[in-house]
Amino acid sequence: MGSHREQYIWKRGVKMAINCYKITQNFPNSELYGLTSQIRRSSVSVPSNIAEGYGRTTKAEYIRFLRIALGSLRELDTQLIIAKAVNLAEPELLSPIIKEVDELQRLIIATIHKLDK
Numbered sequence: 001m002g003s004h005r006e007q008y009i010w011k012r013g014v015k016m017a018i019n020c021y022k023i024t025q026n027f028p029n030s031e032l033y034g035l036t037s038q039i040r041r042s043s044v045s046v047p048s049n050i051a052e053g054y055g056r057t058t059k060a061e062y063i064r065f066l067r068i069a070l071g072s073l074r075e076l077d078t079q080l081i082i083a084k085a086v087n088l089a090e091p092e093l094l095s096p097i098i099k100e101v102d103e104l105q106r107l108i109i110a111t112i113h114k115l116d117k
Helices: 008-024 035-054 059-085 091-115
Strands: none
Touching: 008 035, 008 059, 008 091, 035 059, 059 091
16 A cells, blocks of 8 residues: 555645635635634645545545545535635635535545445
């Protein structure tokens, strides 16, 4: 078994988290302990759980951590939609990240289904 760093879904998760950090840098300071913090934490949680699960000893444990990552991803999706709705950033900046979240959700679900056979 190779490193979690070789996993495509982990790489996509890291890229998404970096993009979330970049977009939240432009959020107002009043949101530092609100949506800025929540978006950053949930985005970092996704690749972190993928990595942790990949390092576990059984396929069932890996699947469990992928499901946790999926939950974090759905939290992130909600937070980004709220940030967009309350105009914390330009819609054209948030929309690509929301699309990334959708794509990563599909990848994680497909990976769970593949492993769960």
